[in-house]
Amino acid sequence: MSAQVAPARRRGLADEVADRIRDAIFDGVYAPGSPLREVELAEALGVSRGPVREALLKLDREGLVRSEWHRGTTVTSLSEVDVAELDSLRAALEQLAVGLVVDRAPGLEEVDAAVTRMERAADEHEMVRCDLEFHDAIYRAAGHRRLGEAWQAIRSQVHLFLLTRIGVETDGYLAGIPAEHRQLADALRARDREAALELFATHRKHAFDILAGRPAPGLSGG
Structure with missing residues (x-):
């Protein structure tokens, strides 16, 4: 039985959302420690919460934001x-x-x-x-x-x-x-x-x- 490759997912929108949030952080719109709420970001960007969630995961991997179950997602404050x-x-x-x-x-x-x-x-x-x-x-x-x-x-x-x-x-x-x-x-x-x-x-x-x-x-x- 040949191995199956999972279907590709379109990630263009999530990448664009990540770019917008990243630029907002770098422009000082969201200072270190600021909360990033999915609902508010989705409304501001005119997208559903799914791409916002994916975008925040991408930014988390970059170290630009931090997600904690009891605090939600915030812009990283450097210790x-x-x-x-x-x-x-x-x-x-x-x-x-x-x-x-x-x-x-x-x-x-x-x-x-x-x-x-x-x-x-x-x-x-x-x-x-x-x-x-x-x-x-x-x-x-x-x-x-x-x-x-x-x-x-x-x-x-x-x-x-x-x-x-x-x-x-x-x-x-x-x-x-x-x-x-x-x-x-x-x-x-x-x-x-x-x-x-x-x-x-x-x-x-x-x-x-x-x-x-x-x-x-x-x-x-x-």
Whole structure:
């Protein structure tokens, strides 16, 4: 008897609903800790509860929301452990990516374009999106498919990390971030591995320190 393959299910609507909810979280409509109720979301999006339920499961797998039987679904609030784990994992991935970019010396047009968009960002939420696009461009430039996939697996949580960071402090953020990222891009272009790794580590550390309650002067972090 031959094996049977289960019929495919159309998931397009659930994916679209997930995109809408994700964008709302990233735009600050739903802050960390906010409840996400199926009925209200279904009404707001003009869909049934089924696609909303599937969408929330997808976002749960991304780590963007958390579902608990006694609390329902809420936007993830990062604990101290979450922050520390994300920071250390991001550091490990980024060190490999930076090293590969320095070794490969690819064109950095996408990286430069992301910095230019940062310079035009109208608010903190747009700046966070540009920040993530900058790092997307670095992972593409690294030319390592599995490394890129590992980055994509934590990207939504890093986005939440940065949203939490601007929720704690925004002083100097819009003014400082573009210049810092331009400096990072210049270090990659100079193929100075040690300087690039140090700059990226310092950049990450400030964002971590803000969330840990130990702000350092003179840097914006992202």
